[in-house]
Amino acid sequence: MAMVGIAVNAEVPKTDLNTLLQVQSQVQKLFPQAKAALVAIQTGGGTASGVIISPSGLLLTAAHVVDKPGREIRVVLQDGTVTMAKSLGVDQATDAALAQLKDLAKPWPSVNLSRDLGKAQPGEWCFALGHPGGFDKARGPVLRVGKIVKQTANNLHSDCVLMGGDSGGPLFNMDGEVIGIHSQIWEERDQNVHVSMAPFLRSWDAMQASQVIRVWGIGAGGYLGVATRMTDQVELEVADVIEGSPALRAGVLAGDVILELNGDAMTDQHQFTAAVKAKAAGDVVNLKLRRAGKERQVVVTLTQKPKEESTE
């Protein structure tokens, strides 16, 4: 049988069979732990992916998956177990997002993220995991092996082919560390775009502790420490009160309906967030709340943003 007519240039280092086999055995070695840390994320109308990066249950995903901070999201582990998480910081510009699994009692299966951004160079082998098309227990997570094609300021491009439902899932290096979060696809098969660890680490280093990352997105101005949601009756309700926050100390409880802030009626989340942000640390706000049909007034002294609070 004649050789297929592919010109092999002797100058260019070829991939030898041994390299391919090493990639295979390394991926197979890392797969069980990587798979255990992979999750499916089900938000109101969509399904996507994410990855647990600490035993305490911190989760990386894409901003277009969770949309905004303080959102309740359903998380499905690889064995089908359903648990809940809440979105923390969201970086709309780079598509990076964090979430926290709510059950703090257990050490969660997790993987590490890569802090050495320089390592993810074009040509390096990598592998992707995710739930393309949504969670499918019989199929399980879907693995892809490929190479890094390009690194930009906030992204990695790879030839690990992605599709809808993969969003938020992890790209790994050959040490089993997370180097990217699936974000976008372009038209060509090789055009798969991941958020690199750069946007995550930038904000991480500024804040350091996970308590701080919890309140990403609350922004400048005074800090109250409540997450809100709109109820079915279109009322503004306290979804959660952040640990150690001024709201907690003042006795604000999850489930309270927020009626007024300093005498102004509060009717939606944007209005409330803006009203809190407009105050400075040290300002006193009067909240009119309702719980189980009874109205009450709570006085809260706003604090600095939690960067300082975490070092108290």
Added chain:
Amino acid sequence: MMGHSFELSIGLASHAAWRVTVLGPLAWLGLLLSALAVHAQPSRPTLPLEDRTNGHHTLAVLNEFFPAALACVVHIEDSQGKTVCAATIVDGDGYVLMKASELPELKHMHVKLVNGRAAGLREIRRDSRMDLLLAQAIGVTGLKAANFGGTRSLAHGQWLCSGSGKNRALRIGIVSANRRRVPGLGAALGVRMDEKQSKNGKGVRIVSIATDSPAEAAGLMAEDVIVAIGDERVEQFKRVHEIVSKRQPGEVVEVRYLREGKTLASRVRLASRTKVLQNWEGEDFANGGISLRTDNFPDVLQHDLPLVPADMGGPLFMLDGSVVGINIARVDRVTTFALPTEAFWAEVRQWIDFDRQPPKAQSVNVD
């Protein structure tokens, strides 16, 4: 959406929802941003095509010994010499396996052999459960057959390869998901229909057509009024459901319809219903298209090789050249299914044996 009926409503809400929320940004934002990125970052080092996973530098080592193994891959051509799909030689005496739903009939087809010769085909067995078709290249012997091996040892991450296209270009990928049975929901046209009867009481009005669907391929359009499917006149959308859902993906139905006062007819090759519904607006675009039948298989291996629908029917190899299965469906951008050896090979061997030596009529002793 009230008053309009998809061919199937089971699970549609959830499909429709994830299309919009999660697939939307992934696909559309991506397309939007591609032009921007090119301008913004002209100087970033980019891995050349030949060094990518399926580039020829990466594959060079395999190409040194793979041509021998690839000799068991042949192609089926139509009477105009156009390549229709791949086939796998499974026995030296010209027996070949193909994906049945890609070849509704073999009458005008021939097989193009590796040495450039062409041979006519004799259909032996069509199996809709596995979507396989066994035929024999007429008057051909001494072919190199696939060397089938077991697949029980295959695990996630195992390298696999196949030939793609007419020139059998080598492609690699990995076992990417659990081996499993893939259930099916029958066939679909890819039309959304008006639930109300049309004004003159005749036929069913088409409200919209699914992207890349059988209806689109056959030239049907929104506002066409379906008046008959096959020999049966239809007046209600429910009846269209019933007729189509009893058919198999890959089967051809004749649809007669009214357009601007004229009665027209199209032959529509049906596709898997699950896929048509999930891919209603072309979300799962697969860089080369998807197979008509993508589900209802008893046992599949899932892999991530970048193949196209016409590659189905060809063999799936391990790096040592042994064959672990037959590629059976291109499903979406990330998914190809293959039937593993154990799912079909013992049965196909029997079909071949019966064909060689048809069992003689048994003499029956009557006491």
